[in-house]
Amino acid sequence: MAMEIELKFLLQSVPATELEILLKPMVQQLQAGKALHLRNGYYDTPEHWFQQHGMGLRSRQQNDDIEHTIKLAGKQHGALHARQEYNVKASQLVPQLAAFPATIWPEHTDVQALQQQLTELFRTDFCRQPWLLTLAQNTQIELVQDEGQIVTADSQQPICELELELKSGDVSQVFVLARQVVAALPVRLGVQSKAERGYRLTGSKPLQVKALPTEASPALLLRLLQHNEACYMQEQSPDAMLTVSLALNRIAQWLKTQPALQRWQPICTQLSAKAAQSKADQQLFYGSDYNLLLLALSEYFLNAEP
DSSP states (O other): OEEEEEEEEEEOOOOHHHHHHHHGGGSSEEEEOOOEEEEEEEEEOTTOHHHHTTOEEEEEEETTEEEEEEEOOOEEETTEEEEEEEEEEESSSSOOGGGSOGGGSOTTOOHHHHHHHOEEEEEEEEEEEEEEEEOGGGOEEEEEEEEEEEEOSSOEEEEEEEEEEEEESOTHHHHHHHHHHHHHSOEEEOOSOHHHHHHHHTTSSOOOOOOOOSSOOHHHHHHHHHHHHHHHHHHOOHHHHHHHHHHHHHHHHHHTTOGGGGGGHHHHHHHHHHHHSTTOOGGGGGSHHHHHHHHHHHHHHHHHOO
């Protein structure tokens, strides 16, 4: 079992050589890894048992090597994802559930019945360029650039992502590096994993605008903000953008009461006003102010958790 702690960025295609030039001044040491071609199949039952339980089941093939992975739901602190994952080396593509620890299954799970129902729902096929980065306090972060496609039986969607994954050291250094990436590249923080995007592409639970409840914690407002941002990017729905504006406005009101975050209050208010304008579009979500705000909130909620 490993704990995966990562931030994801969505961006336009950038040559790996150009990206490496941008990265070098940001870190103490940079080590480029070998480019990989990864083919992944995502499995579930026809009733989407794994998705309903917040789990993901993947079979990954790299050359002649096969690895099966189960990811648990974990926790999300704004843009930062922290979740447990279990990896098993294998000799066949279809995952064998009995190979995973018995302790990961919800009580009364019939693992054998699940095995018999497994089917591949979608695939991801992409090239990955990895770098191992060394930052302050002996922190090591793996940064990968993924470019390829998510593919279902009748549709596909491009993949163009950067992922920062903490390998060892201080998680705060992930945010230090992320802020530098935002300043250097036209990126936006990615909320949905490849698996979540694949499920959406199959038609399972399409994204819908979520209204803001009358009473909502700041952490919930942040989650709803990011959810409705994803809705807008999918459908360009005016209702989604309006809800983004409302969420930003309520977060801005909360920021007034937080001395450590007060400098973000006017920026959050300005972003809310921009989102409310009739000409607001997806460029708002690629702006550095918006993404730096999300990073500041994500780091705050991570540190505030007991």
